[in-house]
Amino acid sequence: MKFLLTSGLLLLLVFFAGRLIAQGMVQVIxxxxxxxxxxxxxxxxxxxxxxAGIKVMGWEGKEVKVKLKLISKALTRQVAQQELxxxxxxxxxxRGVIHLKNYFALPNGKAQLNAILLAEYEVWVPTGAxxxxxxxxxxxxxxxxxxxxxxxxxxxxxxxxxxNGRGDYKSHFGDFTATTIAGQITCSFTHTKTSxxxxxxxxxxxxxxxxxxxxxxxxxxxxxxxxxxxxIHLSMNQLNHYQYQLESQFGEVTLPxxxxxxxxxxxxxxxxxxxxxxxxxLIKVHTSFGKIILEGK
Amino acid sequence: MKPNNxxxxxxxxxxxxxxxxxxxxxxxxxxxxxxxxxxxxxDRAISQYKADRVQAHLPWEKIEHALENQERLNRAIQSxxxxxxxxxxxxxxIEKTQKEKPVRSSPYLYWIAGMAASxxxxxxxxxxxxxxxSAEKIHITYREEAIPPxxxxxxxxxxxxxxxxxxxxxxxCARLAMQCQEPGxxxxxxxxxxxxAARQELVNQLQTHREQxxxxxxxxxxxxxxxxxxxxxxxxLL
Numbered sequence: 001m002k003f004l005l006t007s008g009l010l011l012l013l014v015f016f017a018g019r020l021i022a023q024g025m026v027q028v029i030x031x032x033x034x035x036x037x038x039x040x041x042x043x044x045x046x047x048x049x050x051x052a053g054i055k056v057m058g059w060e061g062k063e064v065k066v067k068l069k070l071i072s073k074a075l076t077r078q079v080a081q082q083e084l085x086x087x088x089x090x091x092x093x094x095r096g097v098i099h100l101k102n103y104f105a106l107p108n109g110k111a112q113l114n115a116i117l118l119a120e121y122e123v124w125v126p127t128g129a130x131x132x133x134x135x136x137x138x139x140x141x142x143x144x145x146x147x148x149x150x151x152x153x154x155x156x157x158x159x160x161x162x163x164n165g166r167g168d169y170k171s172h173f174g175d176f177t178a179t180t181i182a183g184q185i186t187c188s189f190t191h192t193k194t195s196x197x198x199x200x201x202x203x204x205x206x207x208x209x210x211x212x213x214x215x216x217x218x219x220x221x222x223x224x225x226x227x228x229x230x231x232i233h234l235s236m237n238q239l240n241h242y243q244y245q246l247e248s249q250f251g252e253v254t255l256p257x258x259x260x261x262x263x264x265x266x267x268x269x270x271x272x273x274x275x276x277x278x279x280x281x282l283i284k285v286h287t288s289f290g291k292i293i294l295e296g297k
Numbered sequence: 298m299k300p301n302n303x304x305x306x307x308x309x310x311x312x313x314x315x316x317x318x319x320x321x322x323x324x325x326x327x328x329x330x331x332x333x334x335x336x337x338x339x340d341r342a343i344s345q346y347k348a349d350r351v352q353a354h355l356p357w358e359k360i361e362h363a364l365e366n367q368e369r370l371n372r373a374i375q376s377x378x379x380x381x382x383x384x385x386x387x388x389x390x391i392e393k394t395q396k397e398k399p400v401r402s403s404p405y406l407y408w409i410a411g412m413a414a415s416x417x418x419x420x421x422x423x424x425x426x427x428x429x430x431s432a433e434k435i436h437i438t439y440r441e442e443a444i445p446p447x448x449x450x451x452x453x454x455x456x457x458x459x460x461x462x463x464x465x466x467x468x469x470c471a472r473l474a475m476q477c478q479e480p481g482x483x484x485x486x487x488x489x490x491x492x493x494a495a496r497q498e499l500v501n502q503l504q505t506h507r508e509q510x511x512x513x514x515x516x517x518x519x520x521x522x523x524x525x526x527x528x529x530x531x532x533x534l535l
Binding site: 025028036077091191250 | 436
């Protein structure tokens with residue numbers, strides 16, 4: 001018994017030691033830059049990220065607080081330190097616009113980096129401030145703001161929470177997730193899977209090769225989806241409060257169980273369904289090579 | 298003059314045409330002459346004019362006396378002792394003149410001062426707008442981290458470089474042109490090419506930057522989508 005226990009422990013030790021050796025340790029250098037800006041009404045924040053994780057939170061203060069972390073990970077501290085300097089940044093205010101930017105400046109002839117370089121933004125903004133964010137190869141998260149917001153993201157996810165005001169969103173190859181958003185929303189997506197729970201106001205989506213899931217459509221005044229090669233899922237709390245124009249080219253329209261499927265009109269490779277009294281808020285969806293699935297009571 | 302030449306001259310003169318002056322010309326000449334006679338005051342002045350000989354009385358004695366004095370003065374100056382002035386003398390003179398020098402104000406100075414003041418005011422206004430609420434605070438931390446070993450080369454090197462599907466499409470579309478013209482097929486092909494371009498972009502990024510977890514995820518996603526579209530393309534051609 002003792003022998004079994006001892007050998008078992010030894011085996012475990014060898015296993016974990018082996019894993020540690022196999023994993024390897026890297027040196028991580030983090031340069032944190034903190035800066036505050038005054039932000040008057042009407043002033044805006046412009047954030048240009050590159051390979052950056054971005055978090056923007058609205059708060060009651062009248063300042064913009066920025067914490068930017070530039071991270072370098074390499075096998076040796078020397079390499080990590082050297083390549084950390086390839087990461088540059090701009091944090092400044094000019095003519096009422098707060099500019100935040102990070103970028104890479106590789107020396108001539110250097111094609112490949114030996115370190116892993118990352119950037120992380122944590123930005124606190126007044127709730128009514130206007131935001132303009134562009135980013136590539138990183139995720140963007142924005143919460144609790146009510147000013148005009150514009151986000152343009154490539155190869156990264158966008159997540160929004162408790163947003164109000166005018167929103168203009170572009171995404172290429174990412175996921176778009178939003179919870180409780182209101183206002184005038186315009187989305188232009190490609191290869192982007194979209195999930196929205198709780199939307200109020202008017203919304204317009206253009207999407208190619210990305211399925212869309214929308215639920216919690218209380219208080220929507222109009223919804224327009226113009227998609228291609230995408231499936232659209234709509235989950236309605238009160239079906240009869242809206243009018244619908246749904247059509248799918250080279251695809252299908254699926255209705256809730258209590259509505260007869262025979263009401264879907266099929267003609268010339270087009271499946272079309274229209275329902276609801278005129279004057280009600282309009283939900284208009286068009287897709288091709290995809291399905292439109294309507295759920296609700 | 299030789300007698301022959303005189304004869305020739307007389308002959309030539311005799312041959313010259315004769316012109317008679319008009320009758321009234323003599324009258325006008327007479328009138329002119331009378332006019333001159335009729336300038337009595339000038340006549341009187343001329344008749345009264347006496348060319349008096351002006352005799353200039355030059356003070357030669359005085360000039361000679363002056364020149365003698367000058368010579369004496371020059372001799373006296375040359376015989377004077379030569380003294381070297383101390384520099385303090387000049388400094389005192391300069392200081393004195395500077396003290397006495399009146400301050401002259403130029404109108405241009407006022408203009409320049411005014412412009413400089415305005416510029417300063419403008420700069421201070423602009424500067425105020427650019428001053429951030431706080432200065433940057435920078436701190437650097439060091440730590441170690443364990444990361445699983447990942448052979449990034451293996452991640453994308455296993456993906457096929459040669460696109461066999463494209464080769465298949467090229468071969469078959471040459472034979473099955475009608476099918477390849479259908480909107481459905483063309484839409485799928487466009488999608489496939491787009492995915493191919495996106496894949497290439499990500500591979501290039503992987504070669505430069507190595508914090509690759511997310512990039513690898515997207516690469517896999519693209520490959521999956523590309524595979525699905527590729528399968529649909531093949532079905533169209535079969």
